[in-house]
Amino acid sequence: xxxxxxxxxxxxxxxxxxxxxxxxxxxxxxxxxxxxxxxxxxxxxxxxxxxxxxxxxxxxxxxxxxxxxxxxxxxxxxxxxxxxxxxxxxxxxxxxxxxxxxxxxxxxxxxxxxxxxxxxxxxxxxxxxxxxxxxxxxxxxxxxxxxxxxxxxxxxxxxxxxxxxxxxxxxxxxxxxxxxxxxxxxxxxxxxxxxxxxxxxxxxxxxxxxxxxxxxxxxxxxxxxxxxxxxxxxxxxxxxxxxxxxxxxxxxxxxxxxxxxxxxxxxxxxxxxxxxxxxxxxxxxxxxxxxxxxxxxxxxxxxxxxxxxxxxxxxxxxxxxxxxxxxxxxxxxxxxxxxxxxxxxxxxxxxxxxxxxxxxxxxxxxxxxxxxxxxxxxxxxxxxxxxxxxxxxxxxxxxxxxxxxxxxxxxxxxxxxxxxxxxxxxxxxxxxxx
Numbered sequence: 001x002x003x004x005x006x007x008x009x010x011x012x013x014x015x016x017x018x019x020x021x022x023x024x025x026x027x028x029x030x031x032x033x034x035x036x037x038x039x040x041x042x043x044x045x046x047x048x049x050x051x052x053x054x055x056x057x058x059x060x061x062x063x064x065x066x067x068x069x070x071x072x073x074x075x076x077x078x079x080x081x082x083x084x085x086x087x088x089x090x091x092x093x094x095x096x097x098x099x100x101x102x103x104x105x106x107x108x109x110x111x112x113x114x115x116x117x118x119x120x121x122x123x124x125x126x127x128x129x130x131x132x133x134x135x136x137x138x139x140x141x142x143x144x145x146x147x148x149x150x151x152x153x154x155x156x157x158x159x160x161x162x163x164x165x166x167x168x169x170x171x172x173x174x175x176x177x178x179x180x181x182x183x184x185x186x187x188x189x190x191x192x193x194x195x196x197x198x199x200x201x202x203x204x205x206x207x208x209x210x211x212x213x214x215x216x217x218x219x220x221x222x223x224x225x226x227x228x229x230x231x232x233x234x235x236x237x238x239x240x241x242x243x244x245x246x247x248x249x250x251x252x253x254x255x256x257x258x259x260x261x262x263x264x265x266x267x268x269x270x271x272x273x274x275x276x277x278x279x280x281x282x283x284x285x286x287x288x289x290x291x292x293x294x295x296x297x298x299x300x301x302x303x304x305x306x307x308x309x310x311x312x313x314x315x316x317x318x319x320x321x322x323x324x325x326x327x328x329x330x331x332x333x334x335x336x337x338x339x340x341x342x343x344x345x346x347x348x349x350x351x352x353x354x355x356x357x358x359x360x361x362x363x364x365x366x367x368x369x370x371x372x373x374x375x376x377x378x379x380x381x382x383x384x385x386x387x388x389x390x391x392x393x394x395x396x397x398x399x400x401x402x403x404x405x406x407x408x409x410x411x412x413x414x415x416x417x418x419x420x421x422x423x424x425x426x427x428x429x430x431x432x433x434x
Contacts, residue, residue, distance in 0.1 A: 001104070001158050002032040002081065004074040005147050006067065007114040008049065010035035016148050025161040033151065034074070038062075041069035050117050059118035067113065067124045074111060081109035085130045088114055088143030088150070092132030095146075099133070100153040112150060114143030176229045178221060180213035191255025196363045200398075212239045219243070249358045254313030256361075258368040261307040261319060266295050268309070268316040276351035280389070286415040287386040293349050301349075308372065310352070310365055317361050320350035322372050322381075329407045330382060333420055336405025340424075344380035345373050366399045370425060379425045384409065384418035396421045 007013055013035045018026060025031045039047045043065060050060040071085065084107045093099070103110060113120070113129065125132070135146045156162055183194045197209045215236070218226045231237045261269065277288045301307035301321045310318035323346045330338070330346075338344075347369050352361045373381050384407055385392040397403075401421040408416045 001030075001155060002034075002078055002109045003151050003155065004034045004036055004078070004109070004111045005114065005144075005151065006036050006038055006070050006074070006111065007142075007144055007147070008038055008116055009114075009142070009144055010037045013144050013148060017151060021161065022152055022155055025155065025158070028160070030158060030160045031155050033155075036070055036074055038066050038070050041073060042066035043069075053118065057118070061118050062115060062120040064121040064124035064127075067120060068128060071111060071113070071128055078109050082107045083109040083111065085111045085128055086113065086150070087120070087125055087129040087132045088112060088134075088146040089119075089132040090134050090137070090139045092134040094137075095133050095135055095150060095153075097153070100150070100157065103150075104154050104157045110151075110154065112143070112147040114147050116142040176218075176225060177214040178217040178225070180210040180217070191257060193256065193364070193367075196360065196367075208235070208239075211235065212242065215239055216243055216246075246358065250312075250317075250355045252312060252359050252361070254315075256317075256364050257311045258308045258372075259311060260305050261298075261302050261309050263299070263302060265302075265309055265316065266298065269298055269307075269319050270295060272316070272319060272351050272353045273349075275354040279354065279357075280386075283388070283390075285386050285388045287389060287411075290412065290414055292411055292414075297349070308368065310361060310368065312356070312361070316353070317356045318350070318352035318365055320365055320369055321348040322346070322369055323348055324376060324378065327382070329409050330384075330420065333405040333407050336403070336420070338380075338382070338404055338420075338422060339402075340380065342380055343378055344382050344422075345376060345378045347381060347383035362395050363399065366395065370423075373425060381423045381425070382420065383422075384420045386415065387417055387419050393419065393421075396423075399423070 005013055005017075017023065017033050017035070022031065022033070026033050039049055042049050042063070048063075049066045050062050053059075053061045075083070084103065133146070133150060135149060140146065183198060187194050187199065195209065197205050215226075218229065231240060273288070273293060280287050281289060298307055298321075301323075304323075306323050307319060307321050309316050310320075324343075325346070326344075327346045350365060350369075352365060369381060373379075381401075382404075383396070383401070385396070393403075401423045404420045404422045407418050407420045409418050410416070
């Protein structure tokens with residue numbers, strides 16, 4: 001691809017386009033970008049390129065002669081090519097990604113004419129220009145910024161400029177959608193965490209998440225674009241249904257933290273217990289369907305500083321109890337065994353408020369449990385859940401907990417059978433069970 005930019009400020013344009021990715025591609029010979037000084041082609045002894053407009057008015061207009069002479073020069077130098085002469089003008093067709101793809105696919109020589117002052121002589125446009133392009137509905141002092149934007153956008157799609165085609169096919173506007181969010185180190189920055197799916201290593205889930213975010217972002221930020229989007233795959237149709245369902249869920253827009261619960265937090269804890277009790281009943285899970293757990297069950301947990309609240313900003317979003325006291329029922333495990341006879345902590349009562357279900361708060365709960373176990377220098381975390389509590393079983397398995405066997409818990413007049421899970425934290429240097 002060859003790009004000739006006809007400008008009154010070649011040094012300025014060169015300084016931008018011969019740096020970074022586009023500049024490196026030009027040095028390798030993948031691209032040829034020339035910034036040509038229009039003044040060099042005027043037949044005026046004072047190197048004048050503009051004059052007052054016929055009919056009067058403010059400012060001056062660029063003359064046709066130097067523009068035509070400059071254009072003739074670059075055309076002769078470039079030879080026979082698939083050429084397009086483009087005038088950068090606020091009156092032109094709006095430039096977008098589809099226009100960039102058209103220029104890249106149909107031409108191998110672009111001549112971009114940068115106007116200045118009050119524009120250029122209309123006769124030059126009529127005789128020499130193939131089309132006019134605009135960056136948007138606004139006016140700049142010259143066409144240089146627009147020419148640089150078009151050059152960068154088109155040239156980055158030329159094979160060899162970027163390391164891989166996916167570097168641009170997955171970005172905003174390529175297929176009528178905006179790009180998904182991007183993250184880098186550190187994993188936690190000012191209380192905001194990288195989404196769990198991006199650090200679990202499951203590429204299929206990552207691609208699923210990214211596509212969903214593209215759809216969500218376009219719907220939210222550019223509804224005008226989304227109106228033109230038509231889902232053509234079953235995945236997109238499923239994701240749109242998920243997004244519609246997610247629209248009723250709480251969005252995690254504030255920092256997430258966990259703090260020890262205090263006696264005055266009991267009302268929030270019991271409200272969330274009530275949420276969990278209703279959900280379990282709805283799914284025919286015979287757990288927490290009696291009076292347990294009551295406030296009196298949490299009072300000693302709070303006194304021992306074993307009960308923690310999940311906080312979304314100032315809101316209480318959930319709770320968990322993590323105890324270092326051995327659980328007697330775990331000594332009678334059947335149909336399996338624990339991985340080691342070592343000190344462990346127990347994840348007991350835990351739940352997320354109903355407005356936070358599906359928001360990622362449950363995964364945050366699991367991470368908080370592991371952070372607290374690490375603070376206690378204990379590697380082994382054990383817990384149990386009802387055999388019909390599939391959401392909890394899925395949450396545990398997705399976060400590295402292994403099914404170890406069955407236990408019986410003491411919950412009067414309720415199904416006592418529970419499935420036991422355990423996770424061994426892969427850390428070294430712990431005081432206990434290292």
